[in-house]
Amino acid sequence: MGALGLIERNQTHREVVGMAARRLSDDTPELAARLLKRIRAHCPAAARLVPEAEQFESVKLGLSYGLATIPEPGPERRELVQAARTGRRRAAQGVPLDEVVKSYHLSVQLVWDELVRIVREDSPQRLDLLMRSSMHIWAGIERQADVAAEAYREAQADQVRFADERARLLLGELLETNAPEQPLIDAVRDTLGLEETGSYAVAVTRYARLRRGARQPDTMAGARVVWSAGTDGDIAVVALRGDGLGKVAEALEAAVQGPVGLSPAVTGLTSLAFARRLAETALAGRRPDQRGVVALDDHLLRSFVKAAPDLAELLRRQIMTDVLALPSHESTALLDTLACWLEVGSTAEAARRLYCHRNTVLNRLRRLEQVTGRKLDEPRDVVLLALALESVKSR
Incomplete structure (x- = not known):
């Protein structure tokens, strides 16, 4: 193996690299301040979104735990726990993932430069040994970056699930509220991106199920569809475009097996509860042998009698x-x-x-x-x- 090849950690390695890491850890606050300056210069979103004092503490902890593991990683792997905590926190703050990873790249560059400086000053004859240990050091900090990125993605996925569940709950509340107040309308509008005065239809799938292999469609006949869980089945809110109600009915037929009640077009988010009731009226008014979409517009008399x-x-x-x-x-x-x-x-x-x-x-x-x-x-x-x-x- 060449002079710069990777060597196994042994006593000599631990002495040389450990000495340099301990020397560096004695100046952790000063090193953290320098690293923080670099991060905030190269990661503008993080500088804007993360309070400087909080970021300094995070950097200082990461350096402290990371330097302690350079000679030999301990069983607790506190540096990885801290990396995961940082990844989750930055996801919650909205810092882009590439900036989170970049902060670890900046960290490894600074730490490596400082380790080289210390060994060159104190034991220049052992600099070759440090060079051959470089892969251990770089890989250790890269591992922290990987853990932070993984935790970041998991936190983002949790945020998406939470936002989706919150949106469904808000929509469900609106579908049940006859005279919704403006804060609820605003919340549904902002959370789901629905127009407050748009044209909508509601489909009730109480007695139906998705066809085999089908998923709840996000669009039907070019119209956006938002789903909410009802008491006995799912409810679809369709943001209509033009007079596409007939095409929406055809798309529902293709996606859902069994009877589905479809309301006429209504105007505005305030009318969604009314549209839901009309869809349920259409469903209740279907003939016993009727399958597929039951549009209220096509069964007004029967629906009136049933209602x-x-x-x-x-x-x-x-x-x-x-x-x-x-x-x-x-x-x-x-x-x-x-x-x-x-x-x-x-x-x-x-x-x-x-x-x-x-x-x-x-x-x-x-x-x-x-x-x-x-x-x-x-x-x-x-x-x-x-x-x-x-x-x-x-x-």
Whole structure:
């Protein structure tokens, strides 16, 4: 092995390197001040974010523990414990990781220069031995840098998890609050980066689960999606772009297996609780055999009946009692004709779909008006007939 090759730690090594390290540790405060000056000059973010007195104490401790381990690392490895503590603390303070690592590089440069100076002054004939021990010394401080970086990354990951959990909790609170106060709105806006007056839709996945291999999507049809944990399932808040609600429904179909309630578009963060209730209403109003996305806009009548069952039953009794008392074949024909006519809005088209003559449709509709006492040319009566019909179908 050449003159600068790595040697094993032995008694001679410990004497030479240990003597120099002990001499250097006697001047730890002065050395720490010099190192701190270099760090704050080369690491501007750290100089801005870390109080100088705190950074000085950290540097002094690191040097003290590190110099003590240069001759022979002890079992406690206090220098590594201090490095991990420093890494976590700098992550919390927002110091960039490259500056944290750079501070250790500056440290090893300064320590090495001082060790060389001391050995050259006191035992120049042993300088070759120090040179051949250089790898031990440099590797020791690099190990501290690695430990600090690892602790830094772990602390950052914890911060992200904490921030994500806090954001979910804030969003969950907003989704449950009918009249949210401004501080809650501000917190959700700032934490999640959502526009206070933006356009949103809410999807409730209470009875659904993600398709195999799928993850909760962060975007759907180009719209950002933020998820919150509900009581019985996850809730998605979709920041809409334009009139993309239909495309969002398609994206939900692709990502989620099972029924999902989808609200209409609402405006502003203050309306999210309202949108959540509408999504749950849509979900509650689905047909028993219905799967996939249930958009409230497409099931308003059924959702209304489910949301107000007593009023729906009242309409059924007031309007449909006499119709239901007719012979089964007649009542079925009248109700089916009414349902088809309401759907297509045309007598001719209803006749085509029902495979009968247009006059047959007209006769059935007149008969329905006679039995119910309602007029199909009166908008108010049409609404009541539609609700009463949905109430019959929902029983």
